[in-house]
Amino acid sequence: MTTALSRVPSLGGPSPFTPFTSISRQGTERPRTARPATTATSIAFQDIVCAVSESRGVSSTVGLAFVNLSTAEVVLCQICDSQTYAKTVTKITVFEPTEILFMGTAKESKLFYIIQENIPDTTFTILDRRYWSEKLGHEYVDRLAFPQDIEIIKTALGGNYFAACCFAAVLKYVELELDQTFTSHSLRIRFEPSQGSMSIDLPTITSLELIQNLQNAKSKDSLFGLLNETLTPMGARLLRANILQPSTEESKLLARYDAVEDLSTKEDMFVSIRQALKGFIDADKVLTSVRQLILVPTKHTFLYVEQSVNNVIMLKTYVSSIRSVYKALTAAQSSLLMTVREVIVHSTVAPVEELIEQTLNEHVTYQSKPLDLRNQRIYCVRAGVNSLLDVARQTYKEANVDAADLVSKLSESHNLDLDLRFDSARQYYIGIPITEMESLPEVFINVYRKKNRIECQTLDLVKLNQKIIDAHNEVISMSDQTIQSLINEVCKEISGLFRVSEAIAMLDMLAAFAQLATCSEYIRPELTDVLAIKSGRHPIREKIHTRKFIPNDAYATKQSRFQIITGSNMSGKSTYIRSLALMTIMSQIGCFIPAEYASFTVIHQLFARVSTSDDLEANVSTFAAEMREMACILRNIEPRSMVIVDELGRGTSTTDGLAITIAIAESPVESHALVWFVTHFRDLALIMAERSGVVSLHLAAEISPDASQMVMLYKIAEGPDTTQFYGLAVARLVDLPPGVLETAQRVSENLNELAKRRHSKSRTQMLSRKRNLMLALREQLIHARDGTLEGEELRKWLKRLQDTFALRMASLEEETAAISDDEIDMEEADELQQKALAPSRETSADAFVNRSQASLVASSPPEASMDSSSSEVAVMGTEQENDFEHE
DSSP states (O other): OOOEEEEOOBTTBOOTTOOOEEEEGGGOOOOOOOOOOOTTTOSSOOOEEEEEEEOSSSSEEEEEEEEETTTTEEEEEEEEEOTTOHHHHHHHHHHOOSEEEEEGGGTTSHHHHHHHHHSOSOEEEEEOGGGOOHHHHHHHHHHHBOGGGHHHHHHHHTTOHHHHHHHHHHHHHHHHTSOEEEOTTOBEEEEOOSSSBOEEOHHHHHHTTSSSOSSOTTOOOSHHHHHOOOSSHHHHHHHHHHHHSOBOOHHHHHHHHHHHHHHHHOHHHHHHHHHHHTTOOOHHHHHHTTTTSSEEESSOOHHHHHHHHHHHHHHHHHHHHHHHHHHHTTTOOSHHHHHHHHHTOHHHHHHHHHHHHHHBOTTOOOOOSHHHHHHHHHHOBOTTSOHHHHHHHHHHHHHHHHHHHHHHHHHHHHTOOOEEEEETTTEEEEEEEGGGOSSOOTTEEEEEEOSSEEEEEEHHHHHHHHHHHHHHHHHHHHHHHHHHHHHHHHHTTHHHHHHHHHHHHHHHHHHHHHHHHHHTTOBOOEESSSEEEEEEOOHHHHHHOSSOOOOEEEEEOGGGOEEEEEEOTTSSHHHHHHHHHHHHHHHTTTOOBSSSEEEEOOOSEEEEEOOOOOBTTTTBOHHHHHHHHHHHHHHHOOTTEEEEEESTTTTSOHHHHHHHHHHHHHHHHHHTOEEEEEOSOHHHHHHSTTSTTEEEEEEEEEEOTTSOOEEEEEEEEESOOOOSSHHHHHHHHTTOOHHHHHHHHHHHHHHHHHHHHHTOOOHHHHHHHHHHHHHHHHHHHHHHHHSSOOHHHHHHHHHHHHHHHHHHHHHHHHHHHHOOOSSOOHHHHHHHHHHHTOOSSOOHHHHHHHHHHHHHHHHSOOGGGOOHHHHHHHHHHHHHHHHHHHO
16 A cells, blocks of 8 residues: 655744654545534544554554543553454544554554554654653643542553553644643543443444444434434533443443433433533533633634633533532432532532632623624623723723614615624624615615625724724733633633533433433343343334334343344344344443343443445455454454354355355354354254254244245244245245246255255254253253242243243154154155256256255265264264263
């Protein structure tokens, strides 16, 4: 891959010694630019710079530092990753940085190219090695972290050399290249350990539509779009981060469940909280104040002074909004809600509130209209604080009155209905209805004709505008000293205000979960060592479908951890496994579940191989893309993983696809992870049936005997799918020519007859299935012993379990008795071959059947050729059966 390197000058002018080099993807040079915000990818655009550093040698230890310039927040982490760097890519994807910094020696590394390929639309910048200093990183912590957090952060950074180096590099880049500095003890810095959250890789995030809908990027038909009932920007950002990094800490999840239950069962408290949160401004943006309160530019311009006034007005609005939230939480009983209330207690914001009351006019609030906003800036500081400021205000006021009087006189003298208007570009201008005049008097200048009116000015009005601007600037300049003094005092209390913002974000997210729980019939899940769902529903599909969604059950333990799912086309297999993954994520962010009952085991890694689209940009076929994703899954799978695989191997030939699918399925079975494996290869269920932990399920469908009609039941059922000719039934729905369907029917019948003979069960296989049935019974009895059922309810459950076990065991006995020989008799095979060759005009489909039959005959040894080793197998099978009967 060709990469273009270009020098980027500093803001002070070109320098041949500048250490920064921008690297754009695919050989395209570009400056550091802001990506456009979209509803699908982010809540609002955030300017985030990331620094990446890795260890040398085989061990892949990666340090990361993220600085959010929009919210004055820093996140540090150090990850022990694999050679695929899956965790690192996932972490960077969560934060969506606008720029990524690398050391000069890293631009040829594997990590650099992996990140460059997986994180599109991002600027890559090379930073000189001397700025990646652990010592400098610790110095920045001492200087910029909240005083009460310094020791905690330094302790966390102890031993995390690469994270500290990244922190130093990214802050040095912000200072030197972006020409911005942070005030002392003003940064929210936190260290995120690699443990404590579920790992979800980028293909899984995309294919499960966690953040963005695949068909329409602007659609809300994604998990984030479904759950985003938040009312504040902070809450929406927290929700997005939780979806991408669900928690694995059981105590944290239980606390969230308690809080959601508390909110959903106390209607008055819930309504009060939602009302208090409604219209809440972006607290993080307020506290950072568009880089003004904390992020201070090197040059102190008039724009900075003007913006500072706007910032303190927004700060006043934010602080005044907190009291209503605190009051709304009075009835809270859950520990998490009570903690939120303790954080936003009045004593936390009282010092800031007092400072604001002493400095600002009590009636001032943030306004959005240009004229109202300008007037609020003029009158935000209390009268009497500065006598010269009061004089300048009077001048400003008189000039505004003069402008109104001027327009009034013009209206009278020209007998016109004139309207005095204002915008930021032209200041005051005059609006005239276009219906009231035929020709405009010469006194009016700067004329703009619009659809329903004419906009213009006069020379006197232009002069008054300049006078008003001068008066406005003088007032703002005089207010600067007072405002800066207020800002300096507020910065001393900024850590408490940031914690309040985080508490508000958590409350908003929990209230959104409660909103869903009450409106969508969601239930509280349990956290156990078993995944059990009764009448679970796909959360997104349920929202989209106009008719009632058909729910399904799920049950997975260590003895049923690998579930092979078969079924006809359009039977709902993909929807079923996707719903399990989505509900698992919901359970691990603290949300209630769309089901009648739900129990989950805490998952540490989630993998989904469900996308079948070609990667045209990378020139990768469907099958190659499948293999690449499965290779990544097999390298990283572990016992606490959850994997869903949809139709693996259909991008290649049937024989190769089945062979590779069987080989790939072996590793997840051995890993003890929870796996749902959707396949169109029915042989897979038969081949894997004797493996411990493997069960077969199918999505049921009803097909008429002649395959002319097909009804999807969309219900999960035990055992492999035995539906015949479901492909033909689907083909009839699209009106294929009758001749094609007749040929397909005949070929399918012959192939099915061959398959039945080839896949007859041996006594050893039956014995293995009996043992699996016994193990499953034992596990269910253990769960019953440790469960909550008692008395008559427990007796009924045990009776149903006994009947089901007896029925399934009897069925296995019948299958065992029906098996007389595993080999196909040569004479029967010859007759079958002659039957298939009977038609005089052999089509290509007939030829395929004949080749299959001949292959089967050639591969079937005659009964007389069984040697002594076969006899040994038979004896071994008898001994195993005796052992089983004794057991």
